Amino acid sequence: MESVTLSSGHSMPLVGLGCWKIEGNVAKETIRTAIKLGYRHFDCAADYGNEAEIGAALQEAIAEGDVTRKDLFITSKLWNTHHAKEHVQEAIERTLSDLRLDYVDLYLIHFPLAMKYVPVTEKYPPGAQMDENGLPQMAKVPIQETWQAMEGLVDAGLARSIGVANFNCILITDLMTYARIPPAVDQVESHPYLVQPVLRRLLSRYNIHMTAYSPFGYPSYQVLGVPFDSKNFLELDLVQEIGARYGKTPAQVALRWNVQKGCSVVPKTVTPSRLTENMSIFDFKLTDEEVSAIDALDKQVRFNNVGLPFVWNSPLFD
Template identity: 35%
Template sequence: MTGTSSLITLNNGIRMPALGLGVFQSTPEQTAGAVASALEKGYRLIDTAAAYFNERQVGEGLARSGVPRSEVFVTTKLWMSDYGYEQALRGFDVSRRKLGLEYVDLYLLHWPVPTDFAATVASYKAAGRLLADGRVRAIGVCNFGPSHLADLIARTEAVPAVNQVELHPFFTQRALREAAARYGVITQSWSPLGGVNVYAAKDPSVAKSPLTHPVVVALAKRYGKTPAQVVLRWHIEHGLSAIPKSVRPERIAENIGIFDFALKTEDVAAIDALDTGVRGGPDPEIVDTRLFNLSIPD
C-alpha cells in the first residue's frame, strides 16, 4: 500500500474517503485491473455508475483485491432512463447485482433533469427508501446547481449527503460549493484534473488542461510534486472529495500521493484565480434522455 486518503464526514455521520478512483470512460477490459491496482495502492473509494457500463468489472476488481468489503466505499449512480420511484428501485437492484454487493455505500442520481424534475424527485424518494432499508449507507446527487438542490430539498425534506459535479481549477464552482456547504452537502469533484477540457473539447486544437498552466507547473516544481498532485491537493485544501480517473498503475499511485504535503494559503488562492467560469462538460440545465439516449441493460 502506497497511500492513504483522509476522510470526510457526511451529514449522516458516514465517513467517506476524500480521494477515490473514478472509472468513467474506463473500458470493461481495463476496469477490474484499475480497481484492484487502486485498492492495492491504498485507495478506499471507488466511483462508478450504471451508465459507465463497467459495474460488473468494478465488482470483479473489488473481489480480486482481497480488501475486506467493509473497508471500501463504493459509489454508483442511477441513470436517467430509470428515473421514477419504482424504476429507481429496480435500477438500484440491477446495479447492486452487477457489482456483486449486498449494499452500496453511496447512491447518487446522475443528473437533475429539469425538464422532468418530478421524476427526479420520485427517484430521490426511492433512494431514501433504500437508505431507510439499509441497502445504501448514504444518498446524494450529481450535477445539481443551487436551484436544483433547493428544489429537491424543499420537495423531499431530505438533504443529499453529496453533490458530485464538474470541478477543477478552470471551473471552480464557488457559488455552488458555498450553497452546498450551507445545506451541509459535501461537494465531490468529477474531472478534478480538468481532463474534460481535453476529451470533450469542441475544438481539440485549443483544448487546455490545468496541468500545463504555468501557475500549476511552477507550484509543482516548488513543492517537488507533479502538476496532478498539486491540483488534487488543491481540492483537498478546499474540503472537497475528488475522484480522478486512471487505468495506469503508475498514475493511480501518483494521484494518491498527496497526503504528505499541504499547499500554502496563497498558493490555493493562486489556483483559485485560474477559474474561467466556463464549463467543459454538459450543461445540467439541458441534460435529459433525449440528449443522452442510453438505456441500462440488465
C-alpha cells in the same frame, strides 16, 4: 488516506478512483491494482458500462483477503431512464447484482434529467433514447418523486448514503425544501477553470459534501471531441511552479487544491504510477496565497454539459 464524515454519519475517503471511461477489458485489473495500492473509494455508475467487471474485481479482492467489504466505499449512480419511483429500485438492484454487493455506500442521482424508461432487461446500460429528430426522449418525472424513492433505498438498506450529481444552486435549494433525508453529497465538475465558489458556499451551508469529478479538466474530455481553445491549466507556469516548490506534479497540485477547498476528488487513471501519484497529496499543503492564485484561474468553463443538443453551452448547469 484522509477521510470526510458525511452528514449521514458515514466516512468517505477523500481520494477515490473515478471509473468513467475505464474500458471493461481493463477494469478488473485496474481495480485490483488500485486496491493493492491502497484505494478504498471507487466511483462507479450504471452508465459507465463496467460495473460487472468492477464487481468481479471487488469479489476477488475480498475473497483473497486484500480488503474487507467494510473497508470499501463504493459509489454508484441512478441513470436518467430510471427516475420514476417504480423504477429506482430496479436500477440499484441491477447495480448491486453487477457489483456483487448487498449495498452501496453512496447512491447518487446522476443528472437532474428524467428520460424515457428503458427496462434493464431490454438495454443496459440504457444510455439516452433519441427521437426521430435526434433529441432525447424526456419523461415527466419531478425530482421530488425521484428523491423520495432514493430515500426508500436508505430505508431498505440498499444504500447507506444518498446524494446527487450535477445539481446547481437552484436545484439544491429546492431539494432541501422537501428532503426527509438530505443529500450527503453533490458530485460536480470542479477544477481550476471551474471553481464554483457560490455552489461551494451553498453546499457548506447545507452540510452537503462536494465531490469533484474531472479534477484535471480538459484532458478528461479531449478524447470526446469537446471543443476548447485555451491552454490546459496543468501546463500553466503557475501550476507547474507551485508543484516544483513541493516536488509534486501539476496534477497533484490540482487535486490538493480541490481537497484544501473541502472537496473529495475522483480522478480517473488506469496507469499504476498515476494511481499512486493521485493518492500522494496528503504530505504537503498549499499556502492561502497559492490557493487564491489557483482560484484566479477560473474561466467558468464547464466541459460536461451533458452533451444534449438543447443544453450544450447553455446555462442549465451553471
